[in-house]
Structures are given as structure tokens and as C-alpha cells.
Amino acid sequence: MSQAERPKVAVIGLGSMGFGMASSLQRKGFEVTGCDVAADAVERLVRQGGEGAKTPAEAAKGAGIVVSVVLNAAQTETILFGQNGVAETLARDAVFISSATMDPDFARKLARQLEPTGRHYLDAPISGGAQRAAQGELTILASGSAAAFAKARPALDAMAAKLYELGDAPGLGAAFKMVNQLLAGVHIVAASEAMAFAARQGLDLRKVYDVITASAGNSWMFENRMKQVLEGDYKPRSAVEIFVKDLGIVQDMARSARFSAPLASAALQMFLAAAGSGMGRDDDASVARLYGRISGVALPGEPKKD
Amino acid sequence: MSQAERPKVAVIGLGSMGFGMASSLQRKGFEVTGCDVAADAVERLVRQGGEGAKTPAEAAKGAGIVVSVVLNAAQTETILFGQNGVAETLARDAVFISSATMDPDFARKLARQLEPTGRHYLDAPISGGAQRAAQGELTILASGSAAAFAKARPALDAMAAKLYELGDAPGLGAAFKMVNQLLAGVHIVAASEAMAFAARQGLDLRKVYDVITASAGNSWMFENRMKQVLEGDYKPRSAVEIFVKDLGIVQDMARSARFSAPLASAALQMFLAAAGSGMGRDDDASVARLYGRISGVALPGEPKKD
Numbered sequence: 001m002s003q004a005e006r007p008k009v010a011v012i013g014l015g016s017m018g019f020g021m022a023s024s025l026q027r028k029g030f031e032v033t034g035c036d037v038a039a040d041a042v043e044r045l046v047r048q049g050g051e052g053a054k055t056p057a058e059a060a061k062g063a064g065i066v067v068s069v070v071l072n073a074a075q076t077e078t079i080l081f082g083q084n085g086v087a088e089t090l091a092r093d094a095v096f097i098s099s100a101t102m103d104p105d106f107a108r109k110l111a112r113q114l115e116p117t118g119r120h121y122l123d124a125p126i127s128g129g130a131q132r133a134a135q136g137e138l139t140i141l142a143s144g145s146a147a148a149f150a151k152a153r154p155a156l157d158a159m160a161a162k163l164y165e166l167g168d169a170p171g172l173g174a175a176f177k178m179v180n181q182l183l184a185g186v187h188i189v190a191a192s193e194a195m196a197f198a199a200r201q202g203l204d205l206r207k208v209y210d211v212i213t214a215s216a217g218n219s220w221m222f223e224n225r226m227k228q229v230l231e232g233d234y235k236p237r238s239a240v241e242i243f244v245k246d247l248g249i250v251q252d253m254a255r256s257a258r259f260s261a262p263l264a265s266a267a268l269q270m271f272l273a274a275a276g277s278g279m280g281r282d283d284d285a286s287v288a289r290l291y292g293r294i295s296g297v298a299l300p301g302e303p304k305k306d
Numbered sequence: 307m308s309q310a311e312r313p314k315v316a317v318i319g320l321g322s323m324g325f326g327m328a329s330s331l332q333r334k335g336f337e338v339t340g341c342d343v344a345a346d347a348v349e350r351l352v353r354q355g356g357e358g359a360k361t362p363a364e365a366a367k368g369a370g371i372v373v374s375v376v377l378n379a380a381q382t383e384t385i386l387f388g389q390n391g392v393a394e395t396l397a398r399d400a401v402f403i404s405s406a407t408m409d410p411d412f413a414r415k416l417a418r419q420l421e422p423t424g425r426h427y428l429d430a431p432i433s434g435g436a437q438r439a440a441q442g443e444l445t446i447l448a449s450g451s452a453a454a455f456a457k458a459r460p461a462l463d464a465m466a467a468k469l470y471e472l473g474d475a476p477g478l479g480a481a482f483k484m485v486n487q488l489l490a491g492v493h494i495v496a497a498s499e500a501m502a503f504a505a506r507q508g509l510d511l512r513k514v515y516d517v518i519t520a521s522a523g524n525s526w527m528f529e530n531r532m533k534q535v536l537e538g539d540y541k542p543r544s545a546v547e548i549f550v551k552d553l554g555i556v557q558d559m560a561r562s563a564r565f566s567a568p569l570a571s572a573a574l575q576m577f578l579a580a581a582g583s584g585m586g587r588d589d590d591a592s593v594a595r596l597y598g599r600i601s602g603v604a605l606p607g608e609p610k611k612d
Contacts, residue, residue: 104507127521139521164517172509176517179504183523186496190489190569197556198485200565201410203478211470211482215433215445217489219525250503259506259601262572263496270568295565 006030007064007094009155012056012079012086014041017099017126018069020133021159025067026050027136028158035059055084065155066096069126072245073102073110080110092118095151099126101181103249104171111144111170120148123170124156125177129237137161141180143172178253181246182264187221188243189267189287195226196291199299205230225285232301234283241280243271312336313370313400315461318362318385318392320347323405323432324375326439327465331373332356333442334464341365361390371461372402375432378551379408379416386416398424401457405432407487409555410477417450417476426454429476430462431483435543443467447486449478484559487552488570493527494549495573495593501532502597505605511536531591538607540589547586549577 006029011022014036022045025032034045035053042052053059056079060066066086068076076098080086086096096114098107098121111121122144132138140160142149145168156163166172194217198208209230213223228234247268254261270287277293279286292299312335317328320342328338328351340351341359348358359365362385366372372392374382382404386392392402402420404413404427417427428450438444446466448455451474462469472478500523504514515536519529534540553574560567576593583599585592598605 141517162520164513166513166517175504175507175509176514179500179507179509179514180518180521180523182503183496183500183518183525183528184521186499186569187493187523187525190492190496193492193567193569194485194489197488197560197565197567198481200563201481201485201559203481203485204473207470207472208482208485211447211472212486212489214468215486215490216526216530217486217493219489219493219528220522222489222525224522253507254503257506257601259503260597261499261503262576263492263499263569266568266572291566295563 006154008033008062010035010053010059010063010066011069012059012066013069014038014045015069016130017133018067019045020130021067021069021138022050023048023134024136025155025158030155030158033059033063056080056086057084057088060086061089063090064094065152066090066094067099067155068096069099072100073106076100076102077110081113087114087117087119090119093120093151095120095122095148097122097124097152097155099124101125101177101246101249102174103253104174104178107174108169108171120145120151121170122148122152123173124152125173127177127180132161133159140164141166141173141176143167144170178246178250181243182250182261184221185243185247185250185271186263186267187219188225188284189270191219191222191226192229192270192285192288192291194222195229195288196295196297196299199292199297200295205300226288228283228285229288230300232299234279234286234289236281236283238284239281240271240274240284240286243284244268244275244280247271312460314339314368316341316359316365316369316372317375318365318372319375320344320351321375322436323439324373325351326436327373327375327444328356329354329440330442331461331464336461336464339365339369362386362392363390363394366392367395369396370400371458372396372400373405373461374402375405378406379412382406382408383416387419393420393423393425396425399426399457401426401428401454403428403430403458403461405430407431407483407552407555408480409559410480410484413480414475414477426451426457427476428454428458429479430458431479433483433486438467439465446470447472447479447482449473450476484552484556487549488556488567490527491549491553491556491577492569492573493525494531494590495576497525497528497532498535498576498591498594498597500528501535501594502601502603502605505598505603506601511606532594534589534591535594536606538605540585540592540595542587542589544590545587546577546580546590546592549590550574550581550586553577
């Protein structure tokens with residue numbers, strides 16, 4: 001694609017994910033305008049050759065593609081339809097790519113509101129973490145109209161190693177993401193429960209890690225998060241509050257669908273207890289610390305009881 | 307090892323695991339005597355060159371190694387110390403290898419009862435399924451004295467692809483196995499909950515399988531069991547009742563240790579409900595069918611509601 005054909009891209013939300021995605025787009029030759037409530041994030045993007053905007057409306061002006069990388073549904077709605085929102089300036093036939101994890105019904109509602117005005121909505125939750133965002137190697141779970149995909153594709157190709165095209169209507173991407181979050185959240189709690197259970201029996205936790213990661217009890221989350229627990233490292237990569245939010249969405253969806261989800265529900269309680277006891281902004285592996293504290297065992301790096 | 311040096315082996319319990327293990331031992335040149343309450347299993351072993359015994363005592367006579375592959379702690383105790391049990395005839399310095407999944411305290415009790423009589427006890431739970439048992443490629447989680455390991459090693463080498471030596475006292479092998487069973491049981495229920503949740507939203511379940519197995523929500527159990535759910539195949543490889551037993555042991559251990567295990571506890575309830583609704587002898591993936599039935603969705607192979 002020549003420079004002339006390459007649409008301008010606005011990235012709204014320059015946190016650890018959004019900044020990495022903006023950088024990946026720049027590396028592939030896109031002109032990127034960034035917008036964030038934190039001025040230093042915008043300045044950092046400008047220093048590496050991007051443009052800065054003060055509002056979503058300003059960022060979206062002249063852009064063919066807007067990538068929204070904010071925390072949740074409410075923030076997405078605000079940057080799209082709030083004062084100085086994207087919808088005020090976005091050109092006809094441009095596409096809005098929404099990355100936040102949200103209830104599929106809410107994704108459908110936003111799309112129903114945007115699309116009659118001639119702009120396209122791509123429901124495109126992401127997974128993969130900050131490092132893969134910076135490398136342009138995210139997994140994107142996308143759904144939307146053929147037109148939305150066509151407009152968004154150059155940016156998607158720059159940001160994703162794996163793009164799932166999950167259907168022709170917004171909401172499907174969000175639904176697949178929620179299924180993944182249900183499992184990911186339950187598996188973090190299960191890993192924490194098992195690790196503390198092992199510690200309670202006095203087992204060598206490094207051996208537990210070796211045995212489990214080679215056995216039928218393994219999960220992606222056990223392998224990833226329990227490595228941090230062995231090091232006593234709870235610096236936030238992804239915070240406890242993220243799963244308070246995501247399993248909360250699962251619970252709301254399940255309740256309204258009359259779907260009994262006992263594991264997701266029990267896992268949510270443990271994330272709530274971790275947040276309630278002061279670890280909400282720490283890494284989600286902190287659920288293991290919670291189990292340690294309520295069972296009287298000291299995991300690595302945690303203070304021993306007298 | 308020459309034929310003369312190779313100890314005779316008795317295998318007590320010729321179910322799908324035990325028969326495979328006996329066959330692996332024969333293939334490596336061991337003389338194997340089998341014993342089972344099912345006469346046809348013994349006859350099958352005799353047809354492929356083994357010997358048959360009517361009681362554990364008879365099987366253990368002259369054996370240097372006894373491999374016990376029964377269902378649970380109670381059966382293990384009976385074949386060891388019950389009437390016509392192994393302990394009546396087992397030679398001094400021979401080793402008893404116990405494979406059943408059980409409470410570590412119970413494994414320690416059996417060892418404490420056997421070892422003062424001059425025989426060795428190896429706590430050696432297995433994992434890997436019938437096919438890997440038949441190929442001599444099990445994973446064995448073993449603990450016991452150096453003498454017990456030395457005596458057992460030729461048989462362990464014939465039966466296992468991977469042997470974990472987890473410590474010098476019986477009970478440790480059992481404890482590691484219980485940590486694995488906690489995770490495996492929770493993951494089967496989590497996979498079932500997520501798959502039915504996806505079905506309830508009308509998602510394409512094959513796409514769900516593809517997305518999840520490539521994402522952070524994956525687990526060994528999701529990948530393995532949900533393949534069967536996609537086929538509507540609930541023929542038992544490992545039955546619901548196995549996890550009713552194993553998560554029951556976890557619950558008993560946790561309760562006596564004052565260890566709160568909300569996920570293991572919720573998962574046990576779902577295995578109990580699956581068994582209670584008539585699926586106890588079906589494959590443990592049947593938990594997915596249970597979720598389908600209580601949420602009004604028809605998984606593949608299940609009858610659609612009118």
C-alpha cells in the first residue's frame with residue numbers, strides 16, 4: 001500500500017496496550033494521531049513522530065480508521081458519543097474499531113447507534129498483553145460488516161499476528177472474548193487455589209510447577225501466572241480489577257440469560273476478596289496471595305507468620 | 307538386565323490401566339502374574355503369556371515387585387492387608403507399588419503398616435490414560451525410600467515415559483497427584499461451563515474451540531474434553547464418578563486442613579449433579595451435557611427441545 005492510499009489512523013487511549021498498538025501502526029508506515037487523558041502518553045507518541053490531539057473529536061478528524069483502546073464499555077461510549085466525541089467529526093465511510101472488553105449487547109447497541117450515520121463499527125476485542133501489542137502481534141477477535149472489515153484491514157494487519165473473523169455482525173467478537181475471559185479468570189483462581197493447597201501440604205512449589213505444567217492439570221494461566229507466584233512478583237501486568245470487571249460482565253450476562261455459572265461466580269468472589277483486601281491494582285496473580293493469607297501459608301516473597 | 311536378574315512382577319487390578327501396564331511389563335521381558343475379580347481379564351493376560359492368580363496373596367508369592375492398580379484407598383488396603391492379601395505372602399525386601407489416587411495421609415498409613423515387616427512401599431500415582439498405559443508411557447508421581455525406588459525401578463522404567471521422584475517418604479506422590487486432580491477437575495467443569503455459555507449465546511462451537519485453544523483461556527482439559535463435546539461423544543474414557551471420588555478427597559483434605567477451596571468445591575457439586583442425574587458412568591465431559599440441560603441449550607448430539 002502506498003503512502004497516499006494508507007488511511008490516517010487515530011488511536012484513542014494510549015495505555016500499555018494502546019501505546020503499543022499505535023507504535024506498531026507507526027512502524028508499518030501509518031500516520032498516527034493519539035489521544036489520552038494522560039498528557040505524557042500523548043507527548044511520548046509525538047516524540048516518536050506521531051501527532052497529538054486534545055479530544056477524541058480532534059483525533060478522529062480526517063482519520064479513515066479510529067482505534068479505541070480504553071478500559072470498558074462506558075469509556076467507549078463516552079469517546080464515541082460524548083462531548084467532543086469521535087462521532088462529531090468522523091468522516092462518512094470511516095471505521096471505528098472498538099477493542100475494549102464489553103457485554104456483546106452493549107457492542108451491538110454502539111454499532112446500532114453509529115452505523116445509520118454512515119460510519120462503520122468493528123467489534124474487535126484484543127488479547128495478548130502489552131508486549132505483543134508493541135510488537136504488532138496481538139490476537140484480535142473481530143466481527144462486523146464486510147465494509148467495516150475492508151476499511152479496518154490495513155490497521156488490523158499492522159496490529160495483529162492472528163485475526164479471527166467471527167461473523168458479519170458486531171457483538172460476536174465481544175461474545176467470544178467473554179467466553180475466553182470466563183475461562184481465563186476461573187483458571188487464575190484455580191491455579192492460585194491449587195498452588196496454595198500445595199503449599200499448605202508443605203510441597204516444594206517449584207516441583208509442583210514442573211509436574212503440573214507437564215500434566216493434565218495444566219492451563220495457559222497456570223503456566224503464566226504461577227511463574228510469577230514462584231518469584232513472589234506481583235507487579236501488575238494485568239490487575240485484579242480487570243477480572244473484577246470481566247467476570248462481573250460474565251455474571252451479568254449469565255444472570256440475564258438464566259445461565260447458572262457456578263465456577264465463574266466463585267472465581268469472581270475471589271477476585272473481589274483480593275481487591276477488597278487491598279490488592280485491586282496489583283497483578284491478578286495476587287489471588288494466590290489471598291489464598292495464602294486465608295489459609296495461613298506463606299507463599300514465596302510473602303511474610304511468614306510468627 | 308538379564309532374565310535371571312529381572313524380578314517377577316504381580317499386577318493386581320487388570321482394568322484398562324492395569325492391563326496396559328501388565329502388557330508393557332511383558333513387552334519388556336518381565337514374567338507377569340495378574341489378579342483381578344474379573345476372570346476374563348486374567349484369562350486375557352494368560353493368553354498373551356502371563357500367569358493368572360486367584361488372590362492377591364497368590365499373585366504376590368515369589369514376586370519381587372507388586373503393582374497395585376485398583377480404584378481407591380479402600381481397595382488398596384484390602385488387597386494389601388485383607389484376607390488373602392499381598393502382605394500374607396510378599397517376600398522380605400520386595401516392593402509394593404501403589405498406583406491408586408488417595409489421600410496422602412492414607413498412603414502414609416499403609417506404608418507405616420507395611421514397612422516394619424521388611425517390605426517396601428512406593429507411593430506412585432499414575433496419570434496418562436489407558437492408551438499410554440498400554441504403550442509404557444505413563445507419567446508416574448512417585449515418593450518413597452531409596453530402597454523402595456531401587457527395588458521398583460525396573461518396573462517403573464517399563465511402565466513410564468516420565469517418572470517424577472518427589473521425595474523420600476510415601477504421601478508426597480499422593481499429594482502431588484491431588485494437586486493435579488484439583489486442577490483437572492476444576493478445568494473440566496470450567497470448560498463445560500464456558501462451552502455451554504457459548505452455546506447459550508448462539509456461537510459456532512467449532513470456532514469457539516479454535517479460538518480458545520489458541521488463547522489465554524486454554525487448558526489441557528479444555529483442549530482434550532471439548533473435542534469430545536463437539537462430537538457429542540460421551541463414551542467413557544474416564545468417568546464422572548472418578549472426579550466425584552477425587553474432588554471428594556480434595557474436599558476432605560481441605561476441610562481437615564482448614565483450607566477454603568471454593569472452586570474445587572463448586573466443581574465437585576457439578577460432578578455430583580452429573581452423577582445424580584444419571585451420567586455417573588459416562589465420560590467426565592458429560593458435565594457439559596449437564597450445563598446444556600440446566601440452561602436449555604442443545605449441545606452437539608443432544609436432543610433439541612421442542
